[in-house]
Amino acid sequence: MKSYYKELHFEIPERRAFINITGQVEECLAESGIKEGLLLCNAMHITASVFINDDESGLHSDFEIWLEKLAPHLPVSQYAHNGYEDNADAHLKRQIMGREVVVAVTSGRLHFGTWEQIFYGEFDGNRKKRVLVKIIGE
Secondary structure, three states: OEEEEEEEEOOOOOOOEEEEEEEHHHHHHHOOOOOOOEEEEEEOOOEEEEEOOOOOOOHHHHHHHHHHOOOOOOOOHHHHOOOOOOHHHHHHHHHHHOOOEEEEEOOOOOOOOOOOOEEEEOOOOOOOOOEEEEEOOO
């Protein structure tokens, strides 16, 4: 069994964004040489997310609106967490959107359903963050 890992680095200038990272993850898979196995992709920061969904701008706008209704950024005083930072909402948004995804690798490709893509979700930008790609298999 082989094992591969790589860290992807992001510094998003906006507070929030959804970035399609499927291509970068596919590059990792190609570098690994693994043809059959499992791929784990997870955000290495507690205010960021990795998730699978459709790459459709209307859906991403819906996510943004829905998340802001569930965990509004303002007023920051509504959160007990906000002492020296103003990112309590980002922690909650990450919890909703998820920490990681696992994707089967079949014949050297990500074994996706129709329209599935991997996204990095940023909820407290303007600083460096990492995403781990870990692949195991043959």
